[in-house]
Amino acid sequence: MSCSVLFLSRQPRMAAATGDPGLSKLQFAPFSSALDVGFWHELTQKKLNEYRLDEAPKDIKGYYYNGDSAGLPARLTLEFSAFDMSAPTPARCCPALGTLYNTNTLESFKTADKKLLLEQTANKIWESIKSGAALEDPVLLNKFLLLTFADLKKYHFYYWFCYPALCLPESIPLIQGPVSLDQRFSPKQIEALKRAYDDLCQREGVTALPYFLIKYDENTVQVSLLKHYSDFFQGQRTKMTVGVYDPCNLAQYPGWPLRNLLVLAAHRWSSSFRSVEVLCFRDRTMQGLRDVAHSIIFEVKLPEMAFSPDCPKAVGWEKNQKGGMGPRMVNVSGCMDPKRLAESSVDLNLKLMCWRLAPTLDLDKVVSAKCLLLGAGTLGCNVARTLMGWGVRHITFVDNAKISYSNPVRQPLYEFEDCLGSGKPKALAAADRLQKIFPGVNARGYNMSIPMPGHPVDFSSVTLEQARSDVEQLEQLVGSHDVVFLLMDTRESRWLPTVIAASKRKLVINAALGFDTFVVMRHGLKRPKQQGAGDLCPSHPGGPADLLGSSLFANIPGYKLGCYFCNDVVAPGDSTRDRTLDQQCTVSRPGLAMLAGALAVELMVSVLQHPEGGYAIASSSDDRMNEPPTSLGLVPHQDLLCKRGC
């Protein structure tokens, strides 16, 4: 909270009520708004997740303290708890109820009708005075307004604070004082006041009383709630004393909260009393000793306004740092830990999608998905980049290759330096790069091979042990992730992960490139075992066969969808033997891996958004007349592109 001092205005000038040149006029020290970093942080969260585009006024809560040492301005503090109306008020602080007007654009912030906003609140205060509600609950006199615009991209907050004070029709002449309480009260009286105030607070169960009534003589001091004024002052017609919990430190001036109390007093009691004595109760602890002796006391003439029906004029918009009437801006980004700032900023872009474009988008399902990327080449790098864009925090790479000189221009997680020597292992370098891009990611790399059909293991040597441990490691990895991406450069390396993922019922997204063609598909998902349903290849070719009798146009449920190997007529084998250089997968139009990588992730996101997840019926553009099944549109079985032909 060391930043909060940033948002304090300088020592304010006094606000004087005008009129009656005979006597000294009472002047008031206005509030300075003290908006804590925690407040802005919480506003950010509310705006992002709850308010979104809603510009309706919101109830918020602030408080003020009256125990500051001399020199500090009277502050109305708003912190992270401001949005929780049931949050407790800190000890020895007085609550103030506010209204937040948070605009969607800087333009509406600037053009907001501040006069109208002030009048509306002043009216409410006036109504509570007239109706007597303010007597019952004096907190109603402590209202404030906060007009804001939050530029969440830059962590710039524009704001204008207003603490409405109703104005008496004329200025308030000082009859006596102000003097320090210890100049008027004996130590005994002071002690009695303190005790009486504490007892009343305790009885009422409040941390502080903003306004109260006082009766005293040489030996005793009594205090009471405003609403008991007739009983409390019964028979007493000579003198009325009111206490105000005063956030101001200045010896000659009371703070702002007194203003509305004086209006209430004038309205209620000016017919009975010509003047009122005011005790500005100030209550500090210095060097372990509690002290209220520096409170001030004075007497003012009460204007007559008992029968005025109209709301008096009101003032209260805070001046800005330059002393003029205008809004303030605070840049919170400098106060934030850069890594934390990066996390919030990434969240922001995602959450903005939910405001209007895809309000039902369930981001948690995406962000929390643990993704296993088998292959950290052109596809792996592009898939990882897109996952990062979607806010996915848990990304694991598996690859057994090292970075070669031709990689960086096509594999967007590597740089020239990574190729030096014999090249860094791709899986490890990719994980490192993700951390460099976004420190909040949990990225790991496994530099290992995936056992493949057609690539026999030498059973007489240690390679058998290695292959066994590779299979175990792969099983463990598939088991500990939610989505498995097949992004390798051979067909046969996709086989074992396909089988393992099918047996563990993990969502598999498969992407494969040609020269100017690619396929991006989700594998069908076996039904949960307890349902005892039909199986799905590759573990069991029975699945797709079920479809033979059904219409081609029937929607196929996720558990009947095939996998990458379902339509193959040959078993996977060694596809790398006897291939010329240009028959290897990297001979591909350079843009293709980006297309396929991006579509693979978008497909995953769409599937995760579907209420049935991987069991979602495969939808296609033939279904485009139907309502899209998710907030992100269709959930097809596959995305195909032939760049040459279409």
Add this chain to the structure above:
Amino acid sequence: MSCSVLFLSRQPRMAAATGDPGLSKLQFAPFSSALDVGFWHELTQKKLNEYRLDEAPKDIKGYYYNGDSAGLPARLTLEFSAFDMSAPTPARCCPALGTLYNTNTLESFKTADKKLLLEQTANKIWESIKSGAALEDPVLLNKFLLLTFADLKKYHFYYWFCYPALCLPESIPLIQGPVSLDQRFSPKQIEALKRAYDDLCQREGVTALPYFLIKYDENTVQVSLLKHYSDFFQGQRTKMTVGVYDPCNLAQYPGWPLRNLLVLAAHRWSSSFRSVEVLCFRDRTMQGLRDVAHSIIFEVKLPEMAFSPDCPKAVGWEKNQKGGMGPRMVNVSGCMDPKRLAESSVDLNLKLMCWRLAPTLDLDKVVSAKCLLLGAGTLGCNVARTLMGWGVRHITFVDNAKISYSNPVRQPLYEFEDCLGSGKPKALAAADRLQKIFPGVNARGYNMSIPMPGHPVDFSSVTLEQARSDVEQLEQLVGSHDVVFLLMDTRESRWLPTVIAASKRKLVINAALGFDTFVVMRHGLKRPKQQGAGDLCPSHPGGPADLLGSSLFANIPGYKLGCYFCNDVVAPGDSTRDRTLDQQCTVSRPGLAMLAGALAVELMVSVLQHPEGGYAIASSSDDRMNEPPTSLGLVPHQDLLCKRGC
């Protein structure tokens, strides 16, 4: 060439001909193949650009030297000039003609029929001996084979070298010697030999004579070409002396080239002579003095084979480093400058496209395109990445923003560190990153604003001067590039570059994102002025209007295509005012920028491949029955995607 020693075999074992145990048998020192880095580099270029998938045998040329100091093995050297049959042979070197068998795969390298290859070459040598061609041109006796597989991705070269030697039916008994020439010849004779040899070389215009005839007495030495043997030895029946240009250094053994000469001698002259004297001519310069005295001389019995019609058995495959019969492998990558290696590797991936998949692809048109990227955000970064993949070397960024914390996860040229402080300027950071990815790129960044309609310039201040200079800078940049990419985040910022590029007739590729939609389009290209043709908007809305009368299905030529502003009903203005956070462009499905960025570059490449470039008729998938107009397929006007709907 300091690397050439890498490819030398160790000192070879002697090869002995077998038979006749009475006398010492002549043994020969085989060649070691010396394949220079330059040879492998040139092979890489030939394979990439010329041979591609062609496995037909290729003529190549090597040479050997006979002036080495003692201890070096006899070497047959192949360097970068080996592929140029008309390249001059280095001074005092003897040429050898070879055949290169470069296979497409490691498997065909391994399974090549080495016995057959050797027999074929041996047969040619034998035919040249029988026909007399070898007498006319003794270089025909110096043939070699080179079987290779070039793994151009790793710069690993597998090779097996063969210098075929025909075998005599029996071993060759030594009658006399070998002794050093200065033990047999007087200094005067040695001097005379040297002079006679030099004179003959000069008359023949060759750097060295592989084989020659010698006649000598106490005072004179004469040399002559093989083809003149009958005149040269006319009347002489007692003794025949032949000279061989001998790459071997050993005092007791001749080098390999003698073998085929002895077969020729046996075939031609064994009916006339029972023995032949051999002078292994060795010719070195030590401490500035030329010396041939260390040549060796000896006499051998000539086997009788005058009437044998069949090709003798042949030997000659080189042993590998382990001394066994097997191929060798050399990893050239360690010898190369890493930056150069990166450039070659990037080229490789591109050139492989031309081998089979798109043989008519004109890569130069793409690689040499100077690209100006207006905007270095999500689109700019992805476009730059795809351009790098296509080998584009000249990329310039323009942007006026700084990198913020939300950028790196979506803008693939930035990292977390770039955001610290107030963030690096995007244009400069993007250019720096390209250099880090690929040092061979020529990337620049301009941190500047683009003047926009709807964003008025304050005419009374320095901002006017700034705006003027921005316009000038932009005009200069558009003028000095070939393709302009519009990748900004507002509509109005695209206006001025559109107008400037239209007036300069530059190809414009425009990409713009929505939440789940995007557009990628090429702007129409004004006809060259000299043709006096119709104009094109935005400078002249007459262009597209011409189409009103024509069929919708007519193919529209490039000069009639519209631009981004053609179909708009409102003029560009300030679109950033009064926008809520989620109405700003970055609220987009994260995969979309990759899709649009990749398609924008692919569109540019397709347009550049079209013979008419930007004037190409806009083709669409309706034309898919027609022959695609470029090796990369259609050249549409735009690529659209609505991810929600299709």
